[in-house]
Amino acid sequence: MIKILWVDDEIDLLKPHILFLEKKNYHVTTCNSGSEAIDVLDENSFDIVFLDENMPGLTGLETLNEIKEKKDNLPVVMITKSEEEYIMEEAIGNKIADYLIKPVNPNQILLSLKKNLDHSRLVSEKTTSNYQQEFRKIAMDLSMVNSYEEWVSLYQKLIYWEIQLEDIEDAGMFEILESQKNEANIQFGKFIEKNYANWFKPHTDAPIMSHTLFKEKIVPEISKEQPTLLVVIDNLRYDQWKVFEPIVNNYFKKDKEDAFFSILPTATQYARNAIFSGLMPSDMEKLFPEYWKNDTDDGGKNLHEADFLNSQMKRLGLTDLSYEYHKITNLKTGKKLAENFKSLKNNDLTVVVYNFVDMLSHSKTEMEVVKELASNDKAYRSLTLSWFKNSPLLEMIQQAQQLGFKLILTTDHGTINVKNPSKVIGDRETSLNLRYKTGRSLTYDSKDVLFAKDPKELHLPSINMSSSYIFAKSDLFFAYPNNYNHYVSYYRNTYQHGGVSLEEMIIPFVVYNPK
Incomplete structure (x- = not known):
């Protein structure tokens, strides 16, 4: 049975509400003051507290502070006659579960209980139900998908449901989704086998790809009126991006979100060099033999991205734009760039290549502890999110917002x-x-x-x-x-x-x- 503590100096007037809740099988304990409530909480456990804001003696806000000091995870619903903004802000700042304005009716109370105590179960049941309906549609789409636009749309749907389902406790649903992802990849392999080579032929409808991304998508966003920060996070999958997108949304508003296709091989020396050069690998080898290295050649394969970028900027007639290129391969260089970020505000374009996610995927191969931490896609996303929250990259993004930068976020390829x-x-x-x-x-x-x-x-x-x-x-x-x-x-x-x-x-x- 759900146990409720209701604290109000006029608790007798709330008898009809309490009877209504008891008929719904909730157990309600009442108190007339904040100090009495604190004593009761010391002796008993409750699932939720309804707390009047305006009481003699300890006020609602003072009682809330004491409750949170003792039982930080106990949900508290503040009930008040006042609509003053500072009271709302104080209550919200103390992590209240809900905020209700008097007079409240029984159904408002019931809704607040459902929202706070049954939230996980209700979301889980609804998510499962919605995915079961969507499953049939995805299965039908899989049998008919026949263009790169449709594949992008289908993949985005699969990612959406994967992230939704990871928070519910239904392993069966997750297994069904995994089987759909596997089937989608089998069909996608056939699609690429049939169409990929044709995308390079003249007058063919082709997606934006690594070698056309800069010219077609990035250049139109660069101007002398506003500095642009282009961040290329190496080895970033679409689902990893989706889990840290909400953090970026705290500082920036999204203008455009597109998907593009990495060239084959989906490897850094091919795909990222193609982005910065605006050329396919065979053309890089032919036109820049001093920069290009094949797989079996000795030496680093990505040492000339800045040179490739410089040549592309000249080829596109963008010599009037001021720009800098930075590659971050460790925490020290990341922190140093974050510390000096203000010096970049006079550039028209600042390019930052950030290599952490690539290092993470390699570490999973080589280190047992990382294998444990990133044992599956859900854990891999979680690890990426944890890194991003504490990274110098987030510091740069925060500073870019304060300095008025346009922000472009992308990657060179994903990983499986x-x-x-x-x-x-x-x-x-x-x-x-x-x-x-x-x-x-x-x-x-x-x-x-x-x-x-x-x-x-x-x-x-x-x-x-x-x-x-x-x-x-x-x-x-x-x-x-x-x-x-x-x-x-x-x-x-x-x-x-x-x-x-x-x-x-x-x-x-x-x-x-x-x-």
Whole structure:
């Protein structure tokens, strides 16, 4: 039975309300003063408190303070005749559960009880019911989806329901959603296999992709009238973005939210270099051999993003714009940039590449503690959110709002939790990535991969004349037959990128203006 403590110096006048609640099987204990209520709370436990604001002796606000000091998690509903703003602010500041204005009727009280005590159950039941209805629609959409716009819409729906369902205690519903996501990725793999190469042909309807993002989406947002902060968070999935979006909304109002497609391979050296150069990898290799490195070349593969950006700015005739490029790869450099952020306000464009999420996914592979902390997608989102709340990046975003910056948030590619191995054989020149391989004489299971016999069709460089590419579909990862069991055990349930999946390819692009 739900136990209610009702505190009011005119409690006798509330007898009809109390009888109404007792008929609904609530147990109500009454008090005439704040001090009496504190004594009763010391001796008994309650599920909720109804508290009159205007009482002699200890006022409602003073009683509220004492209750919160003793039992911080006990929900308190403030009831008052006063509509003065400072009383509301004081009560809300003390984390009241609800605020009711006298005279209250019994149904208002009942609604407040439902909202505070039955909230989780009611939300859970409604969410489950709504998803059950939506499940049939998603299943129908899956059988008919046939354009990149429809795939974006379907993926956004799946993310929405995944985040909704993670807060309810219905493992069965979550398993159904997981099966829908798996089926969606299988169908998406077929769609990409059929259409991806055509997106590079002239006069073809194609989505915005890594190499067209800057020209088509970012340049129209840059002006000399307002500084722009472009943040590229490496390796950020759409669902990870969605869980920390509410924090950004505290400081900025959203103007646009679009999804775009990462190029293949969905790996940093390809996708992020393509964003900053405005070129596909084969063109980067051809036009900038001093900057481009293939998979098997020694040295860093992303050391020339600033040079690529500079060349693209010149090519697009944007030489009159002042801009800076910063790459953050550790906490120290992040803090330093946050401390000096005000110095960036005179730039027309400030680009910040933030590498934490990529490091997080690699750490999950290599460190047992991170494997525990990010054991599934829900935990991975939670870990990303925790990082963002305490990061120098959030400090920069807060300062950008105060300084009047336009904010653009995006990423280079996503990542997927790989579950199932697919055997592959290659020679010593074969690249090492778990979600794509390039090299000669590759042996693989054809149903598991998107095969690119001629890299030129996908505008990818060739390591040698007979090189080809394979990209893992769905949640597969490539494993060599040698030491197979150890390899599979080590990499299963880790976050990888480079292949073909909704999580890796469909990624966010969001434009904000300061509040």
